[in-house]
Amino acid sequence: MIQDILPYRLNNTFQNAAPVSTDFFFSFQGEKVLLKIRKGGGCALPTFQDLQRSISEVSDWIVYLFSVDGVSIYLILQQDTVMLDGKCLHYVSIQSLSSVFPEWAYFAGITALHLGRWYERNVYCGKCGDMMEKDSKQRVLFCRKCGNMVFPAIAPVVMVAVTNGDKLLMTKYADRPLFQWVLISGFVEIGETLEEAAKREVFEETGIRIKDLQYFGSQPWGFSNSIIVGYTAKLDGSDKIHLDTKELAMAAWHSRTDLPKELTDISITYEMIEALRIGGKGGQA
Numbered sequence: 001m002i003q004d005i006l007p008y009r010l011n012n013t014f015q016n017a018a019p020v021s022t023d024f025f026f027s028f029q030g031e032k033v034l035l036k037i038r039k040g041g042g043c044a045l046p047t048f049q050d051l052q053r054s055i056s057e058v059s060d061w062i063v064y065l066f067s068v069d070g071v072s073i074y075l076i077l078q079q080d081t082v083m084l085d086g087k088c089l090h091y092v093s094i095q096s097l098s099s100v101f102p103e104w105a106y107f108a109g110i111t112a113l114h115l116g117r118w119y120e121r122n123v124y125c126g127k128c129g130d131m132m133e134k135d136s137k138q139r140v141l142f143c144r145k146c147g148n149m150v151f152p153a154i155a156p157v158v159m160v161a162v163t164n165g166d167k168l169l170m171t172k173y174a175d176r177p178l179f180q181w182v183l184i185s186g187f188v189e190i191g192e193t194l195e196e197a198a199k200r201e202v203f204e205e206t207g208i209r210i211k212d213l214q215y216f217g218s219q220p221w222g223f224s225n226s227i228i229v230g231y232t233a234k235l236d237g238s239d240k241i242h243l244d245t246k247e248l249a250m251a252a253w254h255s256r257t258d259l260p261k262e263l264t265d266i267s268i269t270y271e272m273i274e275a276l277r278i279g280g281k282g283g284q285a
Contacts, residue, residue, distance in 0.1 A: 001219050002107045002267070003219060008104045009069060010107065010111070011066060015064050016064065016136045018055075021047065022047055023073070024046070025045075025046060026074070026076070026108075027076040027091075028113060031094055033092065033093075033094045034046060034089055037088050037090055039088075043101075044100060045101075048074075061078045063115075065111075075116055077120070110221070110222030114152075117225060118152045119141075125143035125148050127146050130144070131143075139151070139152060154226065155187055155227075156187070156197075156226065156227055156229065157187055157224070157226045158188060158197045158229050159184070159230045159269065160198045160230075160231050162202055162208060162210055162233050163232065163235065163276065164239050164253060166256040166257075168253070168273070169183075169235075170183060170251070170254050170259075170260065171183070171184055171251040171252075173249060174245060180260060183273070184202050185201065186201035187226070194229050198210075198233065204247075205248055205251070206241050206244070207240070207243075208235065208238075208239070211233065211235075211236035212234045213231050213232075214231060216231055216232050216272055219267070219268040239253065241253075256276055256277060259273055259276065259277050
């Protein structure tokens, strides 16, 4: 999965530390990320020495994010402070991080994107409208005027692999640019447990009832500012599908020997599908 970066380790302990020229940084423009295009081909994460401005000139817009094996990673909040020279630094699709040096760049990038959106959406206090300020001791934004405090938001998502013997229930979204088969998933609602959310999502989207809900694993997923909690479950009752056409374009039972392949191995979806395919964790023997 995307967070599996061993032997490297991402340390998200907050620090109030100033960058040096060799530290990496992220800068985002919507869903695009700033990368350094190498002369011989390929991309790499930019460091502060790649900027046309000195660190002191952009210090007001620099935020410490986390470190990877002791290497500090920062975020530049304002794109116009970067001052591209049009030669080596370019904003490209965030998916480009999948082939970027160093190897942990993709996971670091989507985690940085998650935090970048949080900073961007909390410039002003949601309670009184005054400017929010960054705390120097912990990762929190606070309002000096009214005392409001805002911590990074993480939205919990449940994902369920429902089996019926050697068959797996899979779906296709109705309103997203994803054409591959996926597992049923959805955000947890206020006041419900993860298990209740899993049962509700399956029933709402397909009319299928489930039993024997078992925890499979979890995954931080910065693309949607969420953490995905995966479960396996068994069919409880009729296998007839009643499709929620507002959410889904298709839903069908797929034989274990004919399961669709995920496009990449970065997601927990891939892990859960492959577990059933090979009869491993969470799969049917």
